[in-house]
Amino acid sequence: MLPRLALIHTGGTIASRPNPDGLGVTPQEAPDLAGLPDTIITEYQPFNLPSPHITPAHMLELAQLVAEIAPSVDGIVITHGTDTLEETAFFLHLTLPAHIPVVLTGSMRHAAEVSWDGPANLLDAAQVALCSETRGRGPLVVFGGDIFDARTVTKVHTSSVDAFGGYPGPIGRIDRVGEKAQVHYFAMPEPRPTYQPSHTEAKVEVLYAYAGWRGEGYAQAAARADGLVIAALGTGNLPPELLPLIAETKKPVVIATRTHAGPILPVYGYAGGGATLVEAGAIPASFLNAHKARLLLLVLLSLGLDVERIRGVFGEGVF
Ligand SMILES: NC(=O)C[C@H](N)C(=O)O
Structure with a gap:
């Protein structure tokens, strides 16, 4: 049976282009996933926002969507703006069972730039999400080939394509030799409680x-x-x-x-x-x-x- 991947798009630079109405760059069109043949891909787009517009209510909506689709797929990728990506990742880490393989990614450059980093991050994220060793680790962030856990990952640079880091650093790495992806993890996940809030209204x-x-x-x-x-x-x-x-x-x-x-x-x-x-x-x-x-x-x-x-x-x- 072919692997089944869910792709959830939420906006961010990875979905952005120069604004046809004039000012700057804005989210427009979700990115295509290239380079992953023989995979059944289902796409979702609950919203299309720059990540500074994301709220805890959006995060809860995403957690509920992930929980709903998780039983029918082998891995889930969420594309997201990088500015608040670590907050959505951590919210999902707190609220989703760790066995669901969810990987968040984004890009620092948009699709009209020569240094567009969306396609590689998206393919890396998909291959990490579908890797059997990813199960049990909770939501992860994949960026520039590094795999981070949601608790420690943080945005460390405003414009570099290596925008993510955090202490003590990545828990794994994805590299590619020819067509073949190699995923390595450096650490085992630790057991931790998760929480099921029905709303996020506390201030x-x-x-x-x-x-x-x-x-x-x-x-x-x-x-x-x-x-x-x-x-x-x-x-x-x-x-x-x-x-x-x-x-x-x-x-x-x-x-x-x-x-x-x-x-x-x-x-x-x-x-x-x-x-x-x-x-x-x-x-x-x-x-x-x-x-x-x-x-x-x-x-x-x-x-x-x-x-x-x-x-x-x-x-x-x-x-
Ligand atoms: N690189 C990015 O995605 C930044 C963008 N401002 C966002 O977070 O939506």
Whole structure:
């Protein structure tokens, strides 16, 4: 029996061309998959958006579509804009069973450019999705031949075709010798819980720390949102003015880092140091970046978990 692949197109540069109405480049036409004969391909296009227009509601719609079609295919590829690709990948990682082989990819150049990287990324993603070793790893991101897990992958360059990286790096690689694809994995997947929210309506805002921040915008965000994430400094430290603000917040306040790799650690005991923030009730985000910590918090709040249970999930660090 021929392998069955589902291709879900959502827009992004991989679907973009110069705008016929004038300004810039916009998503228009989903890319063709070339170079994969003897495969039954079914295509879906739930929406056609630049990825800055993607919301958690779109991510939930995608998770539901993937779950629906997974039993009738051997692999699923999602084409997506690169700007928020890691957020959709992580949302799917949190909400889909790990046995479904889902691979996200995109491109950094559009189809009218000489350096158009869409076709190679799409073929790589399809071959990774159909590879039997991919099953059990949860949603992955394939870009430039590197295979990343959804938890650690992040966009590391605004314009290079090698736009994705993250700490500690790829979990695998796809290369091609002639027509034949070779897929190698370097690590085994770890067991982890997944979550089934029926909506994504919780409001979580991200605040970005900087030298001299006195908490401007904090009170308004804390009043509006159901929970906050702060992209804090280093191992999760803040200026002293933030300490009393966090101490009086009853809603969950998750501390991530604006530094590009590494964990949140309760090391420092000066006012606003990580140890004082944790003592004041803040929740360390472990190794998650601020925008992924936001999605985990949003999922947990949408499921109705209280602050202590949320603290427990982040504290266990298994996601
Ligand atoms: N390379 C890309 O896909 C970037 C584009 N702005 C998007 O995310 O939709």
